[in-house]
Structures are given as C-alpha cells and as structure tokens.
Amino acid sequence: MNNLQARIEEHIETLSKFTATPGQGTTRLTYSNEDKKAREYLKEKMKEYGLNVQEDGLGNIFGKLDGTLPDAPSVLIGSHFDSVPNGGSYDGPAGVVAGLEVAALFAENNLKPKYPLEVIALVEEEGSRFGGGLMGSRGITGLLSEDEFKNLTDHDGISTVEAMTKIGLDPTLPIKRDPKTMKAFLELHIEQGPILEDKNIPIGVVETIVGLTQFEITVEGQAGHAGTTPMDRRSDALVTAANMIARFPSLATEEGEGTVVTTGKLHVFPNGANVIPKKTVFTVDIRSGKEEHIQNVIKKLNRLIASYSKDGIHISAIQQLYMKPKKMNQEIVSLLKQTSNELDIDYFPINSGAGHDAMVLADVTDVGMIFIPSKDGLSHCPEEWSDSRDIAKAVDILFQTAKKLTEVEKK
Structure with missing residues (x-):
C-alpha cells in the first residue's frame, strides 16, 4: 500500500x-x-x-x-x-x-x-x-x-x-x-x-x-378511537397515504426510460397503536434522465392528490427541490x-x-x-x-x- x-x-x-x-x-x-x-x-x-x-x-x-x-x-x-x-x-x-x-x-x-x-x-x-x-x-x-x-x-x-x-x-x-x-x-x-x-x-x-424533484405530502384526516369508530365513519390519514404510495410504482413504469418514484420517509401522528392517524407526512422523490418524464409524473401526482382529497381528508404538497437533468x-x-x-x-x-x-x-x-x-x-x-x-x-x-x-x- x-x-x-x-x-x-x-x-x-x-x-x-x-x-x-x-x-x-x-x-x-x-x-x-x-x-x-x-x-x-x-x-x-x-x-x-x-x-x-x-x-x-x-x-x-x-x-x-x-x-x-x-x-x-x-x-x-x-x-x-x-x-x-x-x-x-x-x-x-x-x-x-x-x-x-x-x-x-x-x-x-x-x-x-x-x-x-x-x-x-x-x-x-x-x-x-x-x-x-x-x-x-x-x-x-x-x-x-x-x-x-x-x-x-x-x-x-x-x-x-x-x-x-x-x-x-x-x-x-x-x-x-x-x-x-x-x-x-x-x-x-x-x-x-x-x-x-x-x-x-x-x-x-x-x-x-439525472433530473430530480422532491415533494413533502401532508395528509390530514380525523383522529379517533381504534376500537369504537366504525370503518365507514373514519377519515384515516395513514390509509389514504398508503393507498397513494401504492400507486407510485405505476406512475414511474408508465413513463419508462429509467423513471423512478420513491417514498423514503413517512411520519404518522399521533403515532399511537390504538389511535386512528390524524395526520401523515411523507416524501416523494421523482427522478428521470428526461425532464418531460419528471413533469408528467408531477401532473399525475397532482391528479392523484385531487382524487384522494375528499371524505374528510385534506392533502397538501410542498415541492422542496427541483433540478433539471x-x-x-x-x-x-x-x-x-x-x-x-x-x-x-x-x-x-x-x-x-x-x-x-x-x-x-x-x-x-x-x-x-x-x-x-x-x-x-x-x-x-x-x-x-x-x-x-x-x-x-x-x-x-x-x-x-x-x-x-x-x-x-x-x-
């Protein structure tokens, strides 16, 4: 050496x-x-x-x-x-x-x-x-x-x-x-x-x-008791977030050419085992070698947010970073x-x-x-x-x- x-x-x-x-x-x-x-x-x-x-x-x-x-x-x-x-x-x-x-x-x-x-x-x-x-x-x-x-x-x-x-x-x-x-x-x-x-x-x-952008998504619902609140009366912020996140892989594969979407950070509030989550905050990281794919995924993300913003659920998004390839x-x-x-x-x-x-x-x-x-x-x-x-x-x-x-x- x-x-x-x-x-x-x-x-x-x-x-x-x-x-x-x-x-x-x-x-x-x-x-x-x-x-x-x-x-x-x-x-x-x-x-x-x-x-x-x-x-x-x-x-x-x-x-x-x-x-x-x-x-x-x-x-x-x-x-x-x-x-x-x-x-x-x-x-x-x-x-x-x-x-x-x-x-x-x-x-x-x-x-x-x-x-x-x-x-x-x-x-x-x-x-x-x-x-x-x-x-x-x-x-x-x-x-x-x-x-x-x-x-x-x-x-x-x-x-x-x-x-x-x-x-x-x-x-x-x-x-x-x-x-x-x-x-x-x-x-x-x-x-x-x-x-x-x-x-x-x-x-x-x-x-x-590669170009990339990152969002912080906040889903707000209503807290409640895990045992006494019927399923059809819930505004569960975590369930909403989970359903959204499950859609992200398809947003990437629809674009192809190496486009990727990742959620790497998630916080649940109040984070109690017997409490329906009132708020969930998570990140979305979008990357591609072509800017058009990043823009397309952003549009799809916004449509996804709009489609889940109902029934006592409010969703907001903050774009924290945007870099072109x-x-x-x-x-x-x-x-x-x-x-x-x-x-x-x-x-x-x-x-x-x-x-x-x-x-x-x-x-x-x-x-x-x-x-x-x-x-x-x-x-x-x-x-x-x-x-x-x-x-x-x-x-x-x-x-x-x-x-x-x-x-x-x-x-």
Missing part, C-alpha cells in the same frame, strides 16, 4: 467514527455534534496541507491554495460530508478526501497554481435533516435564498440558525458566492450502483446527471478521459442516476465528475464500501486534471 492509499484509508476511517449510530452505519446529520467533529478534522487537515480555511453562512468549508494571478477564479474540488441515517462511510466523504489528497499532492510536488485551488466540503447534500437536499450547493449558487435557508426547520422544529449556532457556526456570514470566483468544479463520488463493478472498470466519467461540461469530460488515458487507467462513460452537488454548480461554472465502483452496487447503508485503490486512481486523475485547470507552476 502506498502513502496516498494509506492516507485515504486513514481519512475515511477517521470520518466514519463521527456517527450518531456506532456499529450501525454512519449517521452524520448537518449541524449535529458529529458534523462538528467531522468539520474540525477536515479543517485541521486542510491547514496541515497548507490551505487557508474559511466557512460561509451555511457552514460549507473552503480550503484555499492561493494562485499567482490576482483575483483569479478558483478550481474547486470536493463533495459533501453529511450522511443519510444509518448510511455508509464513502458517500460524500470519498470526494472530500479526494480533494484533500489533491491538495496534498500539490504541496508534496511543490506546485504553485496560477488559478487558486479550493478544496470544498459541502453541507446537507442528502437533505436528511432539513429536507430537499443539495442545500450547500444551492445556497452557494443562489437557488436557496438566505430567507428560505433561515426558515428551514428539522422535524423537531429546530431551525438551521439555531442548529448552526449550537455548534459554533456563524449564520450571519454570506451564503451566495459570486460565480466569477469559480473557474471549474471537480467532484469524485462513489457510483452507488453496479455498473463499474460489473464491468471491472475503476473509473466512470460522468456525462449526464444536467450535462457535464464537455471540455472537462474530454480532459478527464484524456487524463485517464495518459495515466493508463481504464474508464467508462456513465450517467448518474443520483443527484449530486455537481448538478447544481453546473449552472454557474464548468463541472466535471468521476465515479469509482461501489461493492455490490450498494449505498446508503452500512455495507457501503469502495476500494481505496480505486479512490487513489481517481485522485491521480483529479490531480493531473487540476494541474491543467489551475495552470500550475513550479515554486
């Missing part, structure tokens, strides 16, 4: 310890104590690698290696460091670690860039605490306003501002970043699917990222492929079925993204695993690509 691979494994192992569910996967929600410990580690490593560290009003972390050109835009490299509940150790952190190690290679090789290099660690990509997802990148690009951000709350009613303040972050700092300060963004991510492993290829060069910058895609060839590393052109911060930043700067294989195609679970040898290969590709984009000079 070489030094690069050893450092990668050390980073991943250390970050995996910052979890609220030891032994049951990684649970690192945004602005939690686990978030605080992870960011302290990342900032320490950024400083150790010679980067100037700052945080913004969202808590995104930036480690900057200044360039020789005054006021020049930065080449950003990184990913997110939050997790889903009981998730894995590689989804997000692998990309942040790759950014750290690119910066380490700049230092080891005594390189000084013309354009600054910035390692970034983004918050709330998963949306596990405050909903919607991609919060860090949406804030940077202005898709999430300061007022919208400050009005977000988690399921316990704790606001973003309260949560930030509790772990010592400053919510009064600026959120949106001037696009003119960004020359390009590079992101490494685990594939979260089986294609690369099945093909025995270590690198996927992403060409397109995004193509990666063709020049950077070509550069990643060229660099892979130069390093004699096999790659495969691939499309992403998951949403990523790269798709948000693609609206304001040139973006390139690469995948590494996921064992058994698994992700968002404790069994999630990727080989550090593949991460090291990806770091080599990103390092050489970053050298070209930052136009490095020898010190």
Whole structure:
C-alpha cells in the first residue's frame, strides 16, 4: 500500500467514527455534534496541507491554495460530508478526501497554481435533516435564498440558525458566492450502483446527471378511537397515504426510460397503536434522465392528490427541490478521459442516476465528475464500501486534471 492509499484509508476511517449510530452505519446529520467533529478534522487537515480555511453562512468549508494571478477564479474540488441515517462511510466523504489528497499532492510536488485551488466540503447534500437536499450547493449558487435557508426547520422544529449556532457556526456570514470566483468544479463520488463493478472498470466519467424533484405530502384526516369508530365513519390519514404510495410504482413504469418514484420517509401522528392517524407526512422523490418524464409524473401526482382529497381528508404538497437533468461540461469530460488515458487507467462513460452537488454548480461554472465502483452496487447503508485503490486512481486523475485547470507552476 502506498502513502496516498494509506492516507485515504486513514481519512475515511477517521470520518466514519463521527456517527450518531456506532456499529450501525454512519449517521452524520448537518449541524449535529458529529458534523462538528467531522468539520474540525477536515479543517485541521486542510491547514496541515497548507490551505487557508474559511466557512460561509451555511457552514460549507473552503480550503484555499492561493494562485499567482490576482483575483483569479478558483478550481474547486470536493463533495459533501453529511450522511443519510444509518448510511455508509464513502458517500460524500470519498470526494472530500479526494480533494484533500489533491491538495496534498500539490504541496508534496511543490506546485504553485496560477488559478487558486479550493478544496470544498459541502453541507446537507442528502437533505436528511432539513429536507430537499443539495442545500450547500444551492445556497452557494443562489437557488436557496438566505430567507428560505433561515426558515428551514428539522422535524423537531429546530431551525438551521439555531442548529448552526449550537455548534459554533456563524449564520450571519454570506451564503451566495459570486460565480466569477469559480473557474471549474471537480467532484469524485462513489457510483452507488453496479455498473463499474460489473464491468471491472475503476473509473466512470460522468456525462449526464439525472433530473430530480422532491415533494413533502401532508395528509390530514380525523383522529379517533381504534376500537369504537366504525370503518365507514373514519377519515384515516395513514390509509389514504398508503393507498397513494401504492400507486407510485405505476406512475414511474408508465413513463419508462429509467423513471423512478420513491417514498423514503413517512411520519404518522399521533403515532399511537390504538389511535386512528390524524395526520401523515411523507416524501416523494421523482427522478428521470428526461425532464418531460419528471413533469408528467408531477401532473399525475397532482391528479392523484385531487382524487384522494375528499371524505374528510385534506392533502397538501410542498415541492422542496427541483433540478433539471444536467450535462457535464464537455471540455472537462474530454480532459478527464484524456487524463485517464495518459495515466493508463481504464474508464467508462456513465450517467448518474443520483443527484449530486455537481448538478447544481453546473449552472454557474464548468463541472466535471468521476465515479469509482461501489461493492455490490450498494449505498446508503452500512455495507457501503469502495476500494481505496480505486479512490487513489481517481485522485491521480483529479490531480493531473487540476494541474491543467489551475495552470500550475513550479515554486
């Protein structure tokens, strides 16, 4: 094992310890104590690698290696460091670690860039605490306003501002970043699917990222006693929600071409075994490589809501996120492929079925993204695993690509 691979494994192992569910996967929600410990580690490593560290009003972390050109835009490299509940150790952190190690290679090789290099660690990509997802990148690009951000709350009613303040972050700092300060963004991510492993290829060069939208649906009925309320006199919010959710697979299959619909979160109120549910809140995640399919499913969802809004049942829907399918910058895609060839590393052109911060930043700067294989195609679970040898290969590709984009000079 070489030094690069050893450092990668050390980073991943250390970050995996910052979890609220030891032994049951990684649970690192945004602005939690686990978030605080992870960011302290990342900032320490950024400083150790010679980067100037700052945080913004969202808590995104930036480690900057200044360039020789005054006021020049930065080449950003990184990913997110939050997790889903009981998730894995590689989804997000692998990309942040790759950014750290690119910066380490700049230092080891005594390189000084013309354009600054910035390692970034983004918050709330998963949306596990405050909903919607991609919060860090949406804030940077202005898709999430300061007022919208400050009005977000988690399921316990704790606001973003309260949560930030509790772990010592400053919510009064600026959120949106001037696009003119960004020359390009590079992101490494685990594939979260089986294609690369099945093909025995270590690198996927992403060409397109799927479009997605997320809704929070609230079904309100009437609570009542489970034993004394006749079946024909009930306005059961959970039964209504369950009937709706059972229809979602058909909404996706009617569209075809890889369209998917998922309900991954559901809350029942008052959540008593002998009480008819008064309210049910659940999520709907819609994804497709073609925007027309997303729009069609939204129309069908609205018709479904209208058809079930009767007999004492009221249903409301809040759209928390909408992202069109995004193509990666063709020049950077070509550069990643060229660099892979130069390093004699096999790659495969691939499309992403998951949403990523790269798709948000693609609206304001040139973006390139690469995948590494996921064992058994698994992700968002404790069994999630990727080989550090593949991460090291990806770091080599990103390092050489970053050298070209930052136009490095020898010190």
